[in-house]
Amino acid sequence: MELYAKALTFAIPFFLILIIIEEIAARRMKRHINYGMDTISSLSSGMTNTLKNLMGLSIAIVSYGWMVDKVALFHIESTWLVYVVAFIGMDFVGYWSHRFDHKINAFWNRHIVHHSSEEFNLSCALRQSVSAIVGIYFFLYIPIAFLGVPGEVVAIVAPIHLFAQFWYHTRLIGKMGFLEHILVTPSHHRVHHAINDIYLDKNLSQIFIFWDKLFGTFQEELDEEPPVYGVKKPVNTWNPLIINYVHLWSLIQDAWRTQSWWDKLRIWFMPTGWRPADVAEKYPWNYWKNAYEQVKYDSKPSKVLFAWSWLQLVVNFAMVFHVLVAFVNFQYLEVMLYAIFMMVSIFAYTSLMDKARVALPAEIIRFVVGLGLIYWNGGWFGLQEYIPGATVVVGIYLAASLLMAFLILSKEGKAKVNLRPAELVSSN
Template sequence: MERSLLQRVGTLLYLVHPNTTTFSSVDQVPNYIHEAVPFFVFFFVLELTLHYLWGKPQRLNEATTSLGIGILHEATGFISSWVVLLGYDWLYQYRLWDLPWDSPYTWFGAFILVDFCFYWIHRANHELNILWAVHQIHHSDEDFNFATAVRLSVLQRVAHFGFYHPLALIGFPLPTVSVHIAFNYLFQFWVHTKYIGSLGPIGWVFMTPSFHRVHHGANKWCLDKNYGSVFVIWDRIFGTFEPEKDNEEIVYGLTKQPQTHNALWHEVYYFVEVYRKARSMTTWGDSLKALFYGPGWAPGLPRLGDPSTFIDVKAPRIKYNPRISQGMLLYIASHMTLTFLAQQLMVAKYMGSLGIMLSMLIFIFVSVGVLTAMFDGWVWAPLAEAVRCAAFVACYFSITQITAIPVVDTGLLVYFTTSCLFWTTKGVNDMIFRLSTKKMK
């Protein structure tokens, strides 16, 4: 069924009708998240533009890094989305009740309980160190905007595995749960903004941007608060609610902020920290606790650590913001945009072709990694970028067409060829300079 523009926008706010979002099989469920991507892009660009017009331009390096991380998250979605509900249908065979798939009561029940499950998913992602290794990337953004909303690990969906499965035993059909997981995810987009204040009585029941800003704060009073997605009532019930304070500025990011924009390092760095922590323990029991207790835990402390020992982050905190030229910034942004379009093309055109899909997936990962490493001034970035662009040119001639639009394909070939030549020249010159400098020393 074709949906109107207004209906598509409504999915972002959970403003949908049960009759048009109820399905008898999973195959009938639309890819609501993929359909929402144009709206994500629109609001992302709108926010950047408004900030520029207001004379308060956002940091393009951080926003581009968030976009890159989001690209990786969506590029791997065809695998991770399948993992989330793996085994759900099997467990459904042992359900306690038969809930009609076309009943509005089933729909509204799933609406509430999927959000309840997400509360515990989100809380577990903060309270289990191994899951925090997955989720921390979402909190590593030192800004707070719509780009933050898509800053999600490639393993984030995998970290949700098992939490929704109790709904199968209750009797909720898989299509119904799948629909509400998608809407629950989409609803979270709009709460990632600094420009919507208190919503009054709405905040008695629903999550608002004000409450979610607290959740993203590195200030001690913000830590481990406001886990809800659609409803804030779970936080109020389970003692994790914290309102925004008028007299204290929220500092966004992590308490120990990694000094990098490299998206691939953001994906893995905390796993390295967890491994080191587990290896440093003197007993097997403590090594397991390093994995499954809170990030703030240490031997002799409670499961979640001692809050009095946590870093008390206060504003202002200097943000990681290495200087690069405007030309370099625009180059990275343009190629990240092309990487995003490649990811969209992969989903729209090549999902049935395993070889091409895997090749594009590798190219997307390398692109995001190299481009965001350029923000850090990585010494091997010029040569890595030259190789990346050369790989695209080679693929172009092996596939013969990328978009099937001749003028676009020719433009891409020229742009990547020019980029390859530029970075090859720069990379070789930089290497010669380093070698000559080393000899002089």
């Protein structure tokens, strides 16, 4: 975990620089690809995933290390060829785990947050799950375990494989010639993120596009069919923690409401979007049947709320970076408490972005927890040792955040979701 934290201290600034470069390039090309609240939501989602990983909230049913010890047919040294094999093997695992996430109702909850943005840009690549806690795809690693690829090699290759999926989340790069036949390119991945019927559940590969061509899930981006991004059943919130569980909550409701015990059991493993007939008739969902009728979610923030949301993002990002930099000096309990505070903090300000009434209780909880942590630590997790007065600044920030939430909600009221009912159709 220390290696992961150290890697992120370099990777995150690099990602942010690329996002800024993309925005500068878009403006020079006179294209609008980043929308403030959506970008804040995406970056906040990235922070929640980082915090989850730092808390160690990942459970492996069967560890790769155990598996390779038990089933390896060969004993191989960690040469460059082993790293190549491991990378290709990880990509095979990535294709099939990705495919299962798209195709099975319960597993879609692990992945919906990544598709939830109605934009497509580098920031949306950071929308990563906090709900995928249990590692359920261990069986996909059996082929590379059979070959005897060492666990330490897989541990090194895994983050490289993940970070290599960042760059192709952009609309600014067109088709890339011969690379279209080998790698996943921005064109391929635009297809994957689209809700057009012809593009749904296509181009599931992560690095090498030949998996899709081999297993029948490839679709070229068509000039006559511009991609429309998001999910068919819109999430209508900027709060990444709510997005992470919105599909699961829908499944729980359907399983509870249906009269059929068989449907209560099978709903979890049916194709994504499947619903019991009695529930679909009585409680129809609204979704975009025609992608081109999509109206994007907009909470209509005032200039004050817009500016305050950006300030919240900067402050909370600085705190997450503090956790990463000081991780080696923290006890596990300190990491857990800091991360829990940050989760509450992100929930609070992204709820305020929605103008949701729950934002104020969340802010009160954050204020109380924050003051409690200052009292317990005798400061703000040792930050005052490097920045004089840091504890006072954090205290002022907590109070200001609570006050601003109260003032903004009092003045602006509840958000009116910008959706046209005539363009929504029922799922039954």
